[in-house]
Amino acid sequence: MTNTPAGPRARLRPRAADADADVDAHADAGPRRRAYFDAMYATRDPYGTRERWYEERKRNILLNALPHPFYGEVFEPACGTGELTRALAARSSRVLASDFCAAAVAQARARVGDATNVTFANHRIPVQWPGRDRAFDLIVIGEVCSFLHRAEIEAVARRCAGSLRRHGVLVVCDWRWPFDARVTAADDAHRIFDGLALHRLVAHAEDDFLLGVWCDAAGPDGPLTGDRP
Numbered sequence: 001m002t003n004t005p006a007g008p009r010a011r012l013r014p015r016a017a018d019a020d021a022d023v024d025a026h027a028d029a030g031p032r033r034r035a036y037f038d039a040m041y042a043t044r045d046p047y048g049t050r051e052r053w054y055e056e057r058k059r060n061i062l063l064n065a066l067p068h069p070f071y072g073e074v075f076e077p078a079c080g081t082g083e084l085t086r087a088l089a090a091r092s093s094r095v096l097a098s099d100f101c102a103a104a105v106a107q108a109r110a111r112v113g114d115a116t117n118v119t120f121a122n123h124r125i126p127v128q129w130p131g132r133d134r135a136f137d138l139i140v141i142g143e144v145c146s147f148l149h150r151a152e153i154e155a156v157a158r159r160c161a162g163s164l165r166r167h168g169v170l171v172v173c174d175w176r177w178p179f180d181a182r183v184t185a186a187d188d189a190h191r192i193f194d195g196l197a198l199h200r201l202v203a204h205a206e207d208d209f210l211l212g213v214w215c216d217a218a219g220p221d222g223p224l225t226g227d228r229p
Contacts, residue, residue, distance in 0.1 A: 042103055047143075049083040058209055059084055062140075062173055065202045065213050066091070071138040075163065077125045078144035082108025088140065089115045096130060098123035126155035135165045141172045145189035146182045153184060153192050161196045161216070170198065170214045177208065186210045 049055045062084070071092040079085045079097035085108055089095050097112075098121040099105050105120050112118050123129065125144070139160050145153050160170050172193050174186035190212050194200065202213035 045081045045107065047080070049081050054208065055083070058173070058211075059087065061204065062142075062171060062211055063087055063091075065204065065211060066138070066171070067169060067201060067213070067215070068138075071169075073134075073136045073165070074138045074140070075130060075134075075136045076140045076142070077123055078142060079108050079120075080104050080143070082111035084140065084142060085118060086112050086115070088138075089118050092138070093117060095119070096121060096134075096136075100124040100128075126152055126159055129159050130163065134163065136163055136168060137165050138169045139163060139171070141170070143174060145172065145174050145184055146179075146186065148189075149183055150188070150192070153189050157193050157196055160193075161198060164198075164216045166216060168216050169201075170196075171212070172214075173209060173211045175209050176206075 047055060049059075069091065071088075072094070074088050074092040074095045076085055076088060076095060076097045077099070079099050081104060082097065085095060085097040089112060095118045097105075097108060097118060099108065100122055102122060105122060109120055121130075126148075141156065141160065145156075148156065164170060170193070172190060174189055176186045187210065190210050193212060193214065196214065198214035198216055200212065200214050202211065204211040
């Protein structure tokens with residue numbers, strides 16, 4: 001795991017009408033993706049997030065890479081079965097967990113149980129995103145970029161940057177190996193997030209997955225000084 005010093009970065013192009021048009025061009029992919037995930041989550045946890053050592057180890061690496069011990073508002077789109085959601089809830093005041101697959105959200109609700117600081121929603125990112133008045137101390141984008149086209153990932157990246165509070169933290173994690181449903185390579189997706197006007201804190205690369213952590217400010221009052229309220 002590498003802690004990368006803050007420095008100047010090329011900025012992702014501003015959101016514009018043509019960028020929205022690029023996202024709209026992939027609107028027909030939505031129903032296909034929904035059918036794909038509905039079938040996978042219909043009766044089981046398709047990734048074995050509770051049983052597989054790979055999933056547990058990756059989750060622990062992600063949680064240990066977070067620069068704060070505790071967060072206020074957390075957003076986790078593509079929450080899947082809620083295994084990471086459960087861990088984030090223990091380190092935050094409030095978690096908004098969402099997925100565009102209703103069966104996944106149902107599994108996540110059951111996994112989180114009676115945690116009162118977690119709410120769930122159905123979002124298809126980047127088209128659907130929390131309201132403009134919502135800002136977050138932590139956003140976790142886990143294992144979703146592989147299924148999105150470049151223009152969609154750019155839109156997700158812009159929405160993340162626009163939804164972070166001061167000293168907010170963005171985490172992106174993606175599987176690297178090829179698979180049939182992959183649209184964008186993990187390395188290409190993470191380069192898009194590097195194009196944001198954010199400071200890269202962590203760059204963790206393994207054969208199996210990439211993990212990136214960014215924040216919106218650095219310095220003595222920046223993200224490494226967070227404490228439980």
